[in-house]
Amino acid sequence: MGEAVIFLGPPGAGKGTQAKRLAAERGYRQLSTGDILRSHIARGTELGQKVKPILDRGDLVPDELILELVKEEIAAMPTPRIIFDGFPRTHAQAEALDRLLEELGVELRGVLLVDVPREELIQRLLGRAQAEGRSDDNEETIRKRLAVYAEKTQPLVDYYARTGNLKAIDGLGSMDEVYSRIQSALNHDLH
Ligand code: ADP
Numbered sequence: 001m002g003e004a005v006i007f008l009g010p011p012g013a014g015k016g017t018q019a020k021r022l023a024a025e026r027g028y029r030q031l032s033t034g035d036i037l038r039s040h041i042a043r044g045t046e047l048g049q050k051v052k053p054i055l056d057r058g059d060l061v062p063d064e065l066i067l068e069l070v071k072e073e074i075a076a077m078p079t080p081r082i083i084f085d086g087f088p089r090t091h092a093q094a095e096a097l098d099r100l101l102e103e104l105g106v107e108l109r110g111v112l113l114v115d116v117p118r119e120e121l122i123q124r125l126l127g128r129a130q131a132e133g134r135s136d137d138n139e140e141t142i143r144k145r146l147a148v149y150a151e152k153t154q155p156l157v158d159y160y161a162r163t164g165n166l167k168a169i170d171g172l173g174s175m176d177e178v179y180s181r182i183q184s185a186l187n188h189d190l191h
Contacts, residue, residue: 002059003106005084006084007084009115009116011142012125018112022083028083029083031082031085033061038055039056058142066087091152
């Protein structure tokens with residue numbers, strides 16, 4: 001039977017870094033919808049051209065597009081072992097994911113909410129802008145992404161708290177400190 005873990009949290013919380021390490025150590029495949037979109041943009045595909053302005057202004061890509069991408073990725077896996085990073089981001093995406101996992105017989109092992117105070121997020125994202133040059137890491141877009149998170153994605157915290165899958169992780173501290181918190185949150189029920 002397949003299994004899945006979801007990383008939830010605002011932009012700049014460090015989800016990607018932690019998801020990557022957890023995937024490598026526990027034999028999961030990291031599925032970052034942001035990375036997939038950026039790869040389309042870099043390759044100049046039709047989808048990439050369509051979504052570039054959306055990412056550049058810090059908005060969300062339409063649910064149907066995202067769901068299509070995710071389904072495509074999962075369909076290619078015989079026994080899915082997936083860490084979702086940056087997905088789901090809306091209520092509609094979360095409901096669609098629930099249905100998809102059920103259809104495929106994939107068990108949701110946990111939803112990790114990595115949280116960091118807003119001011120720290122802005123500092124981190126501005127720092128990353130200088131280091132990596134992501135075109136959506138300027139101050140205006142950062143504020144927009146945080147507002148979109150608060151409006152569209154934060155409600156998923158309640159959604160997953162109701163289903164009993166939510167595990168809150170303090171995202172402040174070194175990468176190793178945060179990672180060990182994630183491990184202890186998961187160790188009870190992950191094999
Ligand atoms: P971050 O969360 O740090 O901003 P991501 O790489 O997760 O970075 O996302 C970057 C951008 O990609 C988002 O601002 C949004 O435009 C788009 N995106 C990524 N994942 C999704 C998703 N699940 N639904 C809608 N848009 C998405």
